[in-house]
Amino acid sequence: MDNNRDETEISTLGQLRADIPLASDYIYLNSCTFGPVLRSVQRTVADSLREENDEIIAIRGKEPGARFYERAENARHRVAALLGVPPADVAWVNNTTTASRLAIMSLDWQAGERLAVTDAEHLSTHSAARGLSQSRGVEVTTIPTAQPGAWIYEGPGYFLEQLDQMLTPAHRLLVISHVSNIDGRRLPVAEAVGLARNRGVKTLVDAAQSLGMFDVNAQAIGAEFLSGSVHKWLMGPPGIGFLVISEEGRRRYNPYLLPLPPDGDGLPDGSRMPAGALNELGTANYSLRIGAGESVRTMQRIGLDTIEERCRSLTAQLRAGLRNVPGIRVASSDAWELSSSVTTVQLHEGTPERCLQLVERLLDDYRIVVKYRPEICGVRIGAAAFNTSEEIDQFLTAIDHLAPQV
Numbered sequence: 001m002d003n004n005r006d007e008t009e010i011s012t013l014g015q016l017r018a019d020i021p022l023a024s025d026y027i028y029l030n031s032c033t034f035g036p037v038l039r040s041v042q043r044t045v046a047d048s049l050r051e052e053n054d055e056i057i058a059i060r061g062k063e064p065g066a067r068f069y070e071r072a073e074n075a076r077h078r079v080a081a082l083l084g085v086p087p088a089d090v091a092w093v094n095n096t097t098t099a100s101r102l103a104i105m106s107l108d109w110q111a112g113e114r115l116a117v118t119d120a121e122h123l124s125t126h127s128a129a130r131g132l133s134q135s136r137g138v139e140v141t142t143i144p145t146a147q148p149g150a151w152i153y154e155g156p157g158y159f160l161e162q163l164d165q166m167l168t169p170a171h172r173l174l175v176i177s178h179v180s181n182i183d184g185r186r187l188p189v190a191e192a193v194g195l196a197r198n199r200g201v202k203t204l205v206d207a208a209q210s211l212g213m214f215d216v217n218a219q220a221i222g223a224e225f226l227s228g229s230v231h232k233w234l235m236g237p238p239g240i241g242f243l244v245i246s247e248e249g250r251r252r253y254n255p256y257l258l259p260l261p262p263d264g265d266g267l268p269d270g271s272r273m274p275a276g277a278l279n280e281l282g283t284a285n286y287s288l289r290i291g292a293g294e295s296v297r298t299m300q301r302i303g304l305d306t307i308e309e310r311c312r313s314l315t316a317q318l319r320a321g322l323r324n325v326p327g328i329r330v331a332s333s334d335a336w337e338l339s340s341s342v343t344t345v346q347l348h349e350g351t352p353e354r355c356l357q358l359v360e361r362l363l364d365d366y367r368i369v370v371k372y373r374p375e376i377c378g379v380r381i382g383a384a385a386f387n388t389s390e391e392i393d394q395f396l397t398a399i400d401h402l403a404p405q406v
């Protein structure tokens with residue numbers, strides 16, 4: 001049971017928007033970086049921290065204390081329900097970067113072994129791959145997700161072909177984003193996991209950009225590992241994320257070198273331990289967990305289908321309008337199934353300076369918040385469920401005006 005239910009619980013997109021003070025001052029199109037933390041979630045975090053410190057820590061072993069920690073544990077159940085997995089598969093960590101690192105570092109990498117990543121990964125994954133190569137002599141294979149020179153993702157065919165050719169049993173892990181943070185391309189994660197599994201290769205799916213935008217079912221995706229956080233599309237607090245580890249994934253997972261029950265071969269076996277027990281060491285921040293649970297609960301009350309539909313229609317409106325803006329091109333695929341709420345545009349003969357200037361002028365002249373994406377020298381726009389059609393129109397007017405000026 002969640003104790004601190006509000007009388008005015010958010011269950012519509014209008015109420016969601018009204019719970020974001022920032023939205024009345026800015027046109028905020030940067031949820032791909034951080035979503036604004038809902039006021040109600042801020043209150044939940046603050047109230048939980050106060051409750052824990054004013055009362056609970058003095059009576060930890062007693063009934064009210066037990067209820068408080070049970071509420072924190074319920075938040076794990078919420079995340080598990082959102083992802084369609086058992087709560088035992090969910091471990092709290094700080095953010096997606098840490099979750100992915102833990103999964104990567106849980107393998108006892110030896111020199112010459114191979115790690116595969118796609119070319120659409122977040123900088124934090126490329127950094128982990130470079131570090132692994134430097135300190136352990138691991139060879140990194142980068143799988144292209146689109147034809148060389150193609151500036152738009154045209155669908156899963158080419159990528160799956162490349163994966164089929166390049167992924168070998170010598171690879172130990174494939175890291176693949178569900179939605180790329182660069183241009184919002186949506187990758188065929190379930191097919192990639194199946195292909196990897198047939199070669200005995202484990203998979204880590206980075207779901208940082210898909211969670212909270214549309215339904216993500218980790219069980220159906222079937223990867224050993226799935227990483228994510230709540231501070232983007234789920235509009236939860238920063239500093240809390242999770243690693244989902246399947247039972248099979250937990251068999252050899254032990255990044256903290258815990259003493260574990262041995263399996264039939266005498267090797268430490270974590271498969272019967274909950275993922276939390278393998279990851280959550282020391283004192284935790286329970287108020288962040290409760291806040292994360294509250295943000296997930298809010299999204300579930302509104303409904304992921306409703307959220308996806310809003311994101312999809314705003315994105316369609318945005319891309320249709322962008323086609324009429326001279327001097328720019330849309331670098332994201334048009335089809336919703338191949339893309340997401342993340343749209344990146346490039347300036348004709350664009351330079352980093354011009355893109356940065358555009359981002360700055362949008363903020364200074366129009367109070368519109370978007371982000372520069374250095375990977376493809378573009379400007380990234382994220383249409384979230386709390387945004388409105390009027391805001392998209394205002395953005396289109398602004399970019400139409402500014403693009404020729406920068």
Ligand SMILES: Cc1ncc(COP(=O)(O)O)c(C=O)c1O
Binds near residue numbers: 033177209228241
């Ligand atoms: C695809 C992807 N992976 C990982 C990250 C890093 O997320 P976090 O800040 O939660 O570590 C991001 C953040 O933008 C991302 O977009």
